[in-house]
Amino acid sequence: MADNKLLLNLSHNLREVLEDDEYYDITIEVGNDPYIKIFRAHMVILHYRSPYLRRIFSTNKRKNDGTLTHIKFPNILPEIFQIILRYIYGGVLPLDECDTSDIIKILVAANELKLQELIILLQSFLIENKSEWMKQNFSNIYRMIFENNSFLELQKYCTDLISEDPVKIFESPNFSSTPEKLLVALIRNDKLQMSEIQLWDYVLKWGLSQNPELPSDPTNFSKEDFNTLKNRLQRCIQFINFYNLTSEEFYKVIPYKKIIPKELYKDLLTHFLNSNNKKSEPNEPNIVKDIENNKSKSNVIENIKENKETNPGSNIVENKPVANIVEDIKENKPIVNIVEDIKKNELERNIFEFIEENKLEQTVIEVIEEPRKIRNKPAPNIIKEIEENSPNEDDNYYKKEIDSKIITYRHAKLILKWINKIYMKNMKNMNNTNTSTYTSYFSKWIYTDTTNNTTNNPNSMNITHTTHKLKLLLRGTRDGFAPQKFHNVCDNRFHTVVVIKTHNNEIIGGYNPVSWKSDVSYSITKDSFIFSFKGDGNHILSRVVCDAYATYNVNWYGPSFGVSDLSLREGNMGVCRQNSYEKPIRGTTDDFFATEYEVFQIVGI
Template sequence: MTFEYSQEISNDYEKLLENEKECDVIIYAGENQNLKEILAHSLILCTRSQYFCAAFSNEWVEKKDGKFIFKKPNISPELFKIILRFIYCGKIDLTNLQGSELLKLLIAADELNIQTLIPCIQKFLIKDKKEFLQNNIMEILQMVYLHELFSDLLDYCLENIKRIFNSDKFINLEASLLKFLLKQDDLRLDEIEIWEYLIKWGLAQEQEFNQDVSKWNQDDFDNFKNIIQKFIPLIRFYDISSQDYLNKVKPYEKILSEELREEILKFHLVPGHKPTLNYLPKRSIDSTLINQKHVALFANWIDRKDEYIKSPYKFKLLYRASRDGNTASAFHKNCDNKRATITVVKIKDSEQIVGGYNPLEWDISGYKSTKDSFIFSFTDRMDLQTGKVGYSNGDQYSIICYKKNGPVFGYNNLYHYNSWISNPVMTNNQYSYPKLDGMPNGSFNIDDYEVFQVL
């Protein structure tokens, strides 16, 4: 029989910190009038922090009268005490800290290599300090984008990219940071919007530019090209409609190479032309039915999480009925043996979508049991609040794979057989999936349906 008293040990270490007995470390935190002396124990610091362990083992820390001396003028005494308490007993209370203090604490935790503390601070900021983040998003982006461990805050900034681009400070963005942003494959913006923001930034770099491009001479175009030329390869021109290209890109067309202009022209005029120059994947999901916000919500449902800041999954389009043929054979040809997939169905002449998640794989092997599959319904796909989800009870009909069928979820809960049908049947006094409000009854017509591999 095993007994654990971890809380008692934690309390004892907290008392040790408060009593400061046999301390052999002196930390001078803060500077000037805010300079304070804090005592600690080298054995505990070395055990709990890679930073202090390296300092003691490499002997690059000052030692005087048998005590190790650390000087940390960039970390306030108040924040250092918070970090020490976490090092000693694993306790931290962020409730009364302001947003700016939390950012300083995050930087300090990174400097002292307290890695377990970093995600805690980020999650607290995102959950409880949203107003602060939104009001200071540009400064926060500049702080976090080069820190690998600050990925949660970086994801938050990227999820709010429009707020960044609409900021008054956007035109002062460093070129390296703008390049970093334009490299992102999942910005929640239309490509023409990204182009317009790039033009806005470029025009602001030279006061001499006339805002009316129709009045530019060749020198103006040459100067402008020199400013934004390095960003041109990052623009997905083939995702810009011909109308938007004509109205918003063509006025600046002289800054594009002749080869690129020729490729864009062929792309819009020659059916099936596959461009080879400056071709990049779509920033958003390849879908006519859903967007990245749906992907983030589906990720929450897949992992049964309250909220992801950014989806840990990518959705790869395997099948689109209108493109590949609305038949069971076409579905199986494109979707079998591809592991986890999600199916999205748009009901005809409406904004309602329904569908389901298969965590296993499609094939023609018959019944499959799982508690991780689900079905869903959005009465309005443009309003995520209308989304409802129901998980399988784990019976043998969770997923059904028949050669003559497309996707089948549950015992007739939602399935494709020539048409789409929802007509749940009970077995053992229960349905395979809960009944969802808004799910159609019987056979229903659709505009299209898509199946995505979940990677």
């Protein structure tokens, strides 16, 4: 209680300094004509309370002739700046006395002044106390929220809100002015209550509205038109799960195939050509049975035509290349010979080119190529070998000293164990993938395949154990805590572990399997996690649950996991508020100060 009273007295005294005209050494011009106000302030206080103002002062050195430093903020209202200035001096913010619209203005102004602590506080206050106002005024504020990269918590809140009722945006008369960032966030959100074909239709509608000069009919598109639309929608298309479409729905996509990445389109053709992807309905004609039962040629052709018109997504022929079956029918080849060819035929690898050249997508897309042999062969049975070769309690590596001022070898061992479990789980989920993908993926990690395979059997692998260690990349007390230093050292590095020691001796951290970047984006991965170690030997492990927001990349933050789940920001300040990961790793949501932090990369010995 005594400490609180002292802090209140200090806050009151500092606010008195603000009101005192005697010792000021800077003037701040705020607002635009006719609403301009001049504020008097003290450079030393502003310097230490705002990194942004500190940078301004460093580029506008005070002259020795006694002239006061003068800066301008024309985009901030004077009454809003008054509130912020009182917060800077005294640490007080009477939000309960402010209208919600004014709180939004304070948030925007705090963003301009880069007052990160205030930005975080205001976002939490709005979400926790003004959610109804936010819903009622959503159409007026969501653009502002998504135009500012600092409002991460509000962006997630808005995305979740729209996902529950997407009509608010998609059927809005202002849909065409929806920021691309919001559209991408919606597409990436697993909670979005909308089918994939609806999503495609809306994305296409949005893309065409951004380029009104494009023809409404894709058959009239030039090559340049397709490139224009492709460039406009490339960030959106990568997050649409086309594999969830039905064959009939996929036909709606085909006219725009040139805006879809070529390899993706080929995979989609394989998917929709594969008869196993869709069970035959009772009313669908089975062309294979027609042929095997020696039905007349005319009936087979009629069934193909009828099937195209009534059931464009149905299956026609299994294990027969499109080119041959079409030519057989065209050449009036005897039915019995067609059946024999089907049995003997080898895989035709250029099926994609044939389909495109002959414009057969919407006529014989149901006729499939024979699946590549490797897909039908079981993946090598290496799971048991992997488990048997996993590091045991006596592994010599773990007895080596870890180059860390924060964690011990036992901490390192536990972290590597968590990572190992992720990739073991991934391996067990990959049993239906082809051998080359299976091997290539996992050889990057805990085990490697032997290249000299004496059996010449592509499915035979020798598994050799490869130990991994934590290689120190960065240490705060040695290299500095500046976000720029973190990005200079760690950007484009994969498989990194961050550990942080806080001002009250907590140990917290996270694992990022993908690379760090500086491009103001989220990285997507389902394999990241954050953690904390307690002094009593206990720990908390929290895995990502919203993989679209696994890590956040921006050059004015250090390592950042989720939407403020664990983030080290300018200076030594950090935040840890559970949003994108399954559980909180601290017992408080208060900000923390890092006394030390380290970044490691996992490498092989």
